[in-house]
Every structure is written in C-alpha cells, then in structure tokens.
Amino acid sequence: MNLIALRMLMRDRGKYIALIAGLAFATLLLAQQGSIFLGLLIRATGPLQNVAQPDLWITDPFTTYVLEYRPMSDRELQRVRAVPGIAWAEPFFSSRAPVELPDGSFKTAQIIGIPRSTLIGQPPVITQGRIEDLRAPDAVFVDESSRSRLANVQIGQTLKLNDRRAVVVGFCQVKLGFESNAVLYTTYDNAVRFTPVGRESIPFILAKANQGQNIEQLAARVTERTGLGAFTPDQMRGRTIGFILSETGIGINFGITVLLGFVVGLAVVTAIFYQFTLENLRYFAVLKAMGTRSKTLVRMVLLQAVVVGFIGFGIGIGAVGGFSLLGRKPGAELTPYFPWQLLVLAFFAILLCIFMGSLLSLRKVIRLEPAIVFK
Amino acid sequence: MPPTAANIPIRQGPHAQPDRTNGSAKLAVRLRGVTKTFGEGRTAVHALKDIALDVPEGELVMLVGPSGCGKTTLVSIISGVLDADTGQAEVFGIDWRQLRPDERAKRRQELVGFVFQQFNLIPTLTVVENVSVPLLIGGMKEKQAQERSAAALESVGLADRLSAFPNQLSGGMQQRVAIARAVVGTPRLIVCDEPTASLDAKRGQDVMEIIRGASNSSTSNTSDHRRCVIVVTHDSRIFHYADRIVEMDDGRLKDHVSKHILDEAQHVPKYEDDPAK
Numbered sequence: 001m002n003l004i005a006l007r008m009l010m011r012d013r014g015k016y017i018a019l020i021a022g023l024a025f026a027t028l029l030l031a032q033q034g035s036i037f038l039g040l041l042i043r044a045t046g047p048l049q050n051v052a053q054p055d056l057w058i059t060d061p062f063t064t065y066v067l068e069y070r071p072m073s074d075r076e077l078q079r080v081r082a083v084p085g086i087a088w089a090e091p092f093f094s095s096r097a098p099v100e101l102p103d104g105s106f107k108t109a110q111i112i113g114i115p116r117s118t119l120i121g122q123p124p125v126i127t128q129g130r131i132e133d134l135r136a137p138d139a140v141f142v143d144e145s146s147r148s149r150l151a152n153v154q155i156g157q158t159l160k161l162n163d164r165r166a167v168v169v170g171f172c173q174v175k176l177g178f179e180s181n182a183v184l185y186t187t188y189d190n191a192v193r194f195t196p197v198g199r200e201s202i203p204f205i206l207a208k209a210n211q212g213q214n215i216e217q218l219a220a221r222v223t224e225r226t227g228l229g230a231f232t233p234d235q236m237r238g239r240t241i242g243f244i245l246s247e248t249g250i251g252i253n254f255g256i257t258v259l260l261g262f263v264v265g266l267a268v269v270t271a272i273f274y275q276f277t278l279e280n281l282r283y284f285a286v287l288k289a290m291g292t293r294s295k296t297l298v299r300m301v302l303l304q305a306v307v308v309g310f311i312g313f314g315i316g317i318g319a320v321g322g323f324s325l326l327g328r329k330p331g332a333e334l335t336p337y338f339p340w341q342l343l344v345l346a347f348f349a350i351l352l353c354i355f356m357g358s359l360l361s362l363r364k365v366i367r368l369e370p371a372i373v374f375k
Numbered sequence: 376m377p378p379t380a381a382n383i384p385i386r387q388g389p390h391a392q393p394d395r396t397n398g399s400a401k402l403a404v405r406l407r408g409v410t411k412t413f414g415e416g417r418t419a420v421h422a423l424k425d426i427a428l429d430v431p432e433g434e435l436v437m438l439v440g441p442s443g444c445g446k447t448t449l450v451s452i453i454s455g456v457l458d459a460d461t462g463q464a465e466v467f468g469i470d471w472r473q474l475r476p477d478e479r480a481k482r483r484q485e486l487v488g489f490v491f492q493q494f495n496l497i498p499t500l501t502v503v504e505n506v507s508v509p510l511l512i513g514g515m516k517e518k519q520a521q522e523r524s525a526a527a528l529e530s531v532g533l534a535d536r537l538s539a540f541p542n543q544l545s546g547g548m549q550q551r552v553a554i555a556r557a558v559v560g561t562p563r564l565i566v567c568d569e570p571t572a573s574l575d576a577k578r579g580q581d582v583m584e585i586i587r588g589a590s591n592s593s594t595s596n597t598s599d600h601r602r603c604v605i606v607v608t609h610d611s612r613i614f615h616y617a618d619r620i621v622e623m624d625d626g627r628l629k630d631h632v633s634k635h636i637l638d639e640a641q642h643v644p645k646y647e648d649d650p651a652k
Contacts, residue, residue, distance in 0.1 A: 011499035286495045289456045291484020291512045293477050370456040374447045374568050
C-alpha cells in the first residue's frame with residue numbers, strides 16, 4: 001500500500017511539485033534566515049574572536065558591546081595588575097575614526113590599538129609585512145578585506161586618520177565586526193592619537209591568569225578589588241550577542257522572517273496537501289470500501305507527507321548550503337552560520353509543518369465513510 | 376448448457392428461489408428487518424423500511440426501481456460499507472454489525488468486489504496497478520499481484536493495455552478494468568452500482584456479459600462456491616441478464632415486479648459488433 005500511496009503522490013505531478021516547492025521555500029526561509037541571523041550574531045563577536053590570548057576581558061561592568069564602552073584610566077590598569085592571580089594585564093583599544101581617501105571621500109574605520117611592547121591582541125593572521133613593523137612611527141596594519149574600501153592601499157602608502165598621518169606597513173586577516181567598517185591595527189599609543197579621547201582612554205584590559213588559576217574565581221576577585229567587570233571570552237561574546245538582540249531590531253526582524261517562513265510553509269503545505277487529499281478522497285474511500293483499514297490509510301497519508309517533507313527539506317537545505325558557500329568568501333558581507341543545531345531545528349520545524357499540514361487531511365481520511373463510493 | 380442472456384428465466388420477488396441452484400444453494404445474502412434513516416426529526420429520510428431479502432450463492436440479482444428508492448443504500452449495507460439502523464444484514468453468515476471496523480474491512484476485502492457507475496479507478500495508477508489494489512490490500516506481494524491482475528485483465532480482453540492509465544481508455548474499457556479489479560481477489564459477492572449507466576448500449580452489453588460470466592464462475596479452482604452478483608440498475612436494456620429481479624419503491628421491496636419491467640426483461644436487444652469498443 002505504501003507503493004500505491006507514493007504513486008498517487010508522485011504521479012500527480014503538478015501538486016507533487018507544488019508541495020515540494022512550498023516546503024523547499026519554507027525550509028529556505030527558515031534555515032537561510034536563521035543562518036544569516038546566527039551569522040550576524042557570530043559576526044558581531046568577530047572583534048572578540050580576533051583576540052586569542054587573554055583569559056579575561058576587564059572593562060566597565062556595564063559594558064556590553066565592544067564598540068560601546070566607558071573608558072578606564074591607567075590607574076585601573078595598575079589596580080588590575082595588582083590583583084593576585086593575574087599573570088599580565090594589557091590595555092586594548094577599540095574605537096571608530098574617519099579615514100580620508102585620496103579622492104577626498106572618507107570611510108569610517110575601526111581602530112584597534114594594542115600595546116607596543118607586547119603586541120597582545122595582535123591580528124590572528126598576518127598576510128603581508130611583519131607585525132613588529134607596527135612599532136614604527138604612525139604604522140598601521142590594514143585588514144585585507146578592508147583594502148577595497150580604502151582605495152586599495154599598498155604597503156608604504158599614507159592614510160589620513162582623523163587628520164593624522166598613518167603609514168600602511170602590512171596587511172592582516174581578521175574577522176569583521178557587526179558593522180562593516182574597515183579595520184586598522186596600530187599601537188595603543190597611536191590609536192589614542194588617531195581617535196582623541198579624554199583623560200580616561202582604556203576601553204578594555206586584557207588579562208591572563210596565572211597557571212592553574214581558576215578563571216571564575218579570578219574574575220570575581222578582580223571585580224571585588226577593582227569594581228570593574230571581568231568577563232571570560234565566552235561571557236564577553238554572550239554580552240555582545242545580548243546587546244545585538246536587545247539593543248537592535250535584528251532579533252525581532254529575523255524572528256518575524258523565520259516565523260513567516262514557518263507560517264508560509266505551513267499554509268502552503270496545508271492548503272496543497274489538503275487539496276491533494278480532497279481530490280483523492282474518493283479513491284481513499286474506494287480503498288476503504290475494498291478493505292483498507294483506516295490506520296493503513298493514515299499511514300499512506302503520513303508517508304506522502306513525510307516524503308514531500310524530506311524532499312522539500314533536502315532541496316531547501318541544498319539552497320541554504322549554496323547561500324552559505326557564497327558567504328564563505330573572505331570579506332563577504334553575507335555571513336551565514338549554519339551549525340548542525342540549526343539543521344535539526346529546521347528539520348523539526350518542517351516536520352511540524354507537514355504534520356500540522358496533514359492533520360486536516362488525516363481527519364478527513366479517518367472520518368471518511370466508504371459508502372460515498374456509491375454516490 | 377451455460378446460462379446466457381437469452382435462456383435465463385426471470386424470477387421475481389425478494390424470496391424467490393433461483394432455478395439455477397436447484398434450491399440447494401447456501402444463502403449469500405440474508406437481510407431481515409433492515410431499516411436505515413438519514414437525518415433526524417422533520418428532515419429525516421427513511422431510506423430503507425423493514426427490508427427482508429435472501430440471495431443464494433450463484434445468483435445474479437438486479438435491484439431496480441426509481442431514483443431515490445433506496446437501492447444504493449441497500450447495496451451499501453449488503454456490502455458492509457454502511458450500517459443498518461436496525462435489523463440483520465448477513466453476508467455468507469456474517470453479520471456486518473457484529474464486526475469491529477478492522478475485522479469488517481478485512482472481511483470486505485475477502486468477500487466483496489465492487490463495480491461502480493463512475494468506475495472509480497485511481498487515475499495515477501496504471502490499469503494493472505489499479506487491478507492489483509485489492510490483492511495488495513490483502514497483503515499479496517506486488518509482483519505476484521501484478522501477475523494475477525494481468526491474467527484478470529486478459530480475461531476481460533485488456534491484456535494489451537496493462538500499462539495504460541485510466542484516462543487513456545474508453546468508458547467501456549475502464550468499466551472492464553473495474554470488473555477485473557472486482558473479480559481479481561476472487562470475492563464471493565460482487566456488488567455493481569449502475570455498471571452500464573455511463574456506457575452506450577453496446578458497451579453496456581459487453582460489460583454485462585463479463586459480469587454474467589463472473590457470476591457463473593467459481594470463486595477459485597478449489598472451491599465450489601459460486602459467486603453471487605447484485606446489480607443496481609436503471610438500465611432496462613440489461614434486465615435480461617438477471618436470474619432474478621427485485622424491485623424497490625420508497626424504501627421497500629415490492630412483492631411483485633412491475634409488468635413493464637418483466638416485459639423489458641424478456642426483450643433481448645441485438646447490437647452490431649463495434650470494432651472500436
């Protein structure tokens with residue numbers, strides 16, 4: 001009977017294709033929007049991912065986002081260094097500044113300042129030049145993907161940063177942040193010059209724990225002794241994601257799109273599948289009259305639903321995979337992130353879609369009176 | 376001599392015993408006090424009123440009567456697809472109302488074959504797949520079912536159309552497929568609802584010849600059970616195929632069949648062979 005169910009489904013080409021297309025589209029909306037949403041959240045933590053060395057990010061306790069902070073003074077840096085269990089603590093600068101281009105236009109760049117002596121917080125991948133060259137006067141490293149935004153600057157060329165001279169000494173590859181600004185690395189001292197700040201100029205302090213030190217306990221100790229917030233990299237990423245979700249409309253907007261994907265998928269599947277069942281109701285009645293049990297008919301309907309569900313889901317996920325591949329190009333604006341959990345979630349959403357969609361059909365089939373075959 | 380359209384005497388009435396069985400046949404259908412009402416209160420329609428009917432094995436009975444007299448309701452109850460409100464409806468000694476739905480479905484699959492006015496072939500299945508359906512419902516393997524279905528289709532003259540879809544066949548051919556589907560599972564009772572209503576006269580005769588043939592055959596090589604066939608019809612051109620005619624009116628079986636029906640049953644129309652059938 002399973003074969004009969006599949007033939008009834010697959011040989012009704014128009015509805016079969018419409019069902020699969022509806023489910024594929026729903027899957028695409030659900031999974032692709034979901035993956036872009038996750039990609040944006042992950043991307044927002046890009047500046048944090050670029051910094052691999054520290055165990056703790058120490059900052060104002062109310063800081064939630066890498067570009068939105070209340071700067072601290074040098075005194076705070078010394079107090080952190082004095083906390084037992086801290087191996088080292090270094091300032092880390094992150095701020096925006098306008099970069100003047102040769103044609104007179106300008107772009108906003110994110111300026112990362114790292115300590116001249118230790119270079120802690122340096123970019124993860126150097127593609128051209130030596131990181132030590134950053135110690136030269138006015139030196140900056142430019143992120144590869146930002147070059148096009150900065151008129152394809154070359155090593156040795158000079159940029160104007162906030163009306164101050166900056167010399168390109170190398171290129172690096174970094175993860176971009178939530179904003180698509182160009183990223184420049186320089187020393188902490190240069191960064192403070194490029195982006196004038198007040199007396200208190202340290203946005204973040206990166207700290208390393210002594211060997212064997214419990215990080216959570218150390219964070220609590222730092223907070224207790226300095227009144228500052230001390231967060232592990234994971235906690236910092238969590239705060240950043242929380243900022244994006246609560247302070248921007250992105251969460252709601254993507255949530256609405258994902259919900260729309262589900263609703264559209266549900267509506268399409270329910271309408272077409274119900275119509276498909278209605279048109280076949282007479283034949284289901286014939287099967288019932290000829291001795292097919294109700295539970296067999298239910299199995300047939302569910303099999304049809306599951307088959308279109310799987311195929312539609314597969315096509316939809318394939319399309320999402322295509323989008324994801326597009327986003328893998330370095331510097332691509334589209335940054336979908338597709339963890340297996342999203343795949344499972346999308347699968348269950350589509351499964352829910354087809355089961356809810358087939359409920360009406362099942363109800364009809366279960367209540368079907370075989371006597372209608374004589375009408 | 377096998378019974379033919381011309382040599383079968385027409386008997387009448389609900390309890391008339393057929394000559395062909397020499398009165399020794401077992402009862403295929405036994406109805407007593409069967410009633411059926413649709414709706415309630417002032418809108419209630421009493422479709423069947425105290426129906427009593429015996430149909431022995433091996434008999435081809437035609438149920439005739441005006442539209443709305445309850446013929447279809449009666450065959451629905453006989454074939455176990457509809458419950459009577461009161462009374463007993465037994466087929467081969469089995470009272471449908473005593474069976475649970477699953478058991479009833481199983482018994483229907485074993486005992487009853489259906490031929491419908493609108494054929495009710497599944498349009499997305501080929502001819503041979505359509506005929507295989509009752510066998511697959513019975514649990515037979517696909518390959519074996521298709522072999523048996525092909526043989527059944529050969530017996531109705533459609534051996535060369537196994538892979539066709541129903542919409543590629545004429546009405547007469549579709550009805551022959553439906554008959555093949557009705558007999559392929561060797562049911563002991565075949566219920567036909569207006570089997571010739573959608574067909575022209577010649578094709579109607581062809582279909583009735585096949586149904587007649589099915590009623591004459593045993594249900595299997597090893598069984599001496601003879602098929603019982605009940606045909607609901609308005610079509611006076613096929614009355615002469617009946618072993619017995621039972622007339623209904625206003626939900627009741629009439630004791631005597633109307634004279635004009637008996638007269639029509641004695642008339643055997645002649646048709647030229649249609650090469651395009």
